[in-house]
Amino acid sequence: MAQAPLLTCNALLTLTLLLIPCTISVTVSTSKPKVEVHENTNAILACEFRTEKETNPRIEWKKKGKDISYVYFDGEFTGSFKGRASIDGATVTLRGVTQKDSGVYNCEVTARRDKIHLGEVTVTLTVLVPPHSPSCHVPETVMRGSAVELHCKDKLSVPPSVYSWYKDNKPMSTAHLPDINYSLDPKTGTLKFKSVSTSDAGQYRCEASNGVGAPKSCAGQHMKITEFELSLTLVIAVGVGAGLFLLSCSLIICLCCRRGCCRCCRKQKKKGKQKRYLHLHRPTTDPRHYKHTKSFMI
Template identity: 60%
Template sequence: MTMLTALLILLLLSPACLSVTVSSGKPNVEIHEHTDAVLSCEFRTEKDQNPRIEWKKIEKRVTFVYFNNRFTSSYAERAKIDGATLTIHSVSQKDSGDYRCEVTASEDHVTLGEATVTLNVLVPPHIPSCDVPSPVFVGSSLELHCKDKLSVPPATYRWYKDNKGLTSTGDTPYSIDPSKGTLKFRSISKLDAGMYRCESSNNAGAPKSCVAQQLKIIDYPLNLTILIAGAAGLLLFVILCCICACVCRRRGCCGKNKKSKW
C-alpha cells in the first residue's frame, strides 16, 4: 500500500468528514410584493438519513417559521417546504429580513449545519401625500412637501407645474430635493401660481402621482399694507423721541430751573 493510498483511506475514515453540510444556491432573494419567495436550502449528511429541518426568521428575537415538521401559525396557510427549500406565498414587505435554514443530523460527527438567506420584498410606488399651501403672499418663502412612506426601495420625487416637469438650476427661483420630495421657493412671485403635483417613483413599479393642487399667489391687502407702514412709522417716531430725550438730558436741558435770589 502506497503512502498516498493510506492517506486517502485515513481522510475517508476521519470523523471530521462525518458532518452535515448546508448551503443556499441563492443567499439573496429580491422579489416584488404579492409574489412567491423561494428560499433555497440544500444539505448533505454523511450518515443521518432523517435529519431535522428548521427555518427561523432572525429579527430582534428569533421567530420560528418551520419547526417540528410543521409551520407556525403565521405561516401555516401560506408556506410550503420541499426538502429543505422554503417557499412563502404572496409575500408582503413585512416578510423582508434574514431567514436561517438549520439542519440537525444527530448521527453525524458535526451535527448542525446552517445557511442564511436574505429576503428583500420590493414595494412599488404608492400615491404620495402632497402639501401645497394656498394662498401665499407675494415675496414669501415657501416649501412644498411630497412623501411616499410605503415604497421599497425608497421613492425619489419629481414636481410638476401645470403638467410640466420642474428642473432646479442656479437660475430658477426654486430648489428641488428629489430624495426628500421638497420644492422650496426663496421668494414667491405671481408667475409661480399654477397647478402643482408630485410624482413618486422607484424601480419596483410604475410611478404614482398625487392629484394636482392649485397654488394661489396674492398681494398683501391694502389695509394690511397701511397698517404695517403705520406701525413702522409709529415705532420710528418713538425711537426718535427717546433719542431726543436722552440728548436733552445729557446737555442739561431737561433739568429744573433754579430760583433766582433777590
C-alpha cells in the same frame, strides 16, 4: 525502465485515497442568499445541506427580528406561514408574499450523529412594493417674496421612491441653476422656494417612482401668490378692529360709572354730591336776604 515502479506506486496511492471514506460533517449552504420578489408572488428560500452519518436531520427555519419567530418547526409551518408555505428538503417556498414577509431568515440543520451537530445559513427576503399615490402638501396662498416649501411622501414603496415635481404638467428641473429660485430634493420630495414671485403661481403635483411598478402622482393643487395690497387690507382691518374694541371698552366704562359699579366712579359721584351740597348751603351776602338777629342801644 526505472520509472515504471514509481508510476505504479503513485497509482496505488491515488487508488487507496479514493477508497478511504471521506469524513464530512453536516454542512449547510444556499444558492441565493438575497431574494427579491414582487408583492403577491412566490418566494423561494433556498437551503441545501449534507450530513456525515445522520439520515434524518432536524430542519428549522427562523425569522430574525426583535423577537425571533419560528417559520418551520417540528416538521410543520407555524404562524402566518401555516397553509401558505411548502418545503422540499430544506428549501422553503412562500406563496403570496407581502411586505410583512420581508426580513432575514435562518435555516438550521441539526445532525446529532455527525461530529459537528449544527449547520446554518442566512437568507434575506425583500418584497418589492410598487409606488402608491404620494401624500402632497401645497399651500393654497403665499405672500410674494416669502420662502415656501412643498412636501411629497410615499411611505409604502419598496425600495423607497424618488420624487419629481410638475408645475402646470411640466417637469421641474432638479439642477441648481442661477436663474432658478427653487431647489428640489428627489430623495425627500421637498420643493423649496427661496423667494416666490407671481410667476411661481400655478398647479403643482408630485410623482413617486421606484422602478418596481408604474409611477404614481398626487392630485394637482393650485398655489396662489398674493400681492402687497392684501397685507395693506389686512392692516386696515386690524386697525378698524382695534378702534371698535377701544370704543366698546369706553362704552362699558361709561355704563359702569353710571350704575356705580366702579370704585373710582363712586368716589367721583360722591365728590359731586358734596360740591352740590356746599353750593346749596353757602351763606349769602345779598341784602335782600339779610335777617336782623340782635339789637344795640347806645
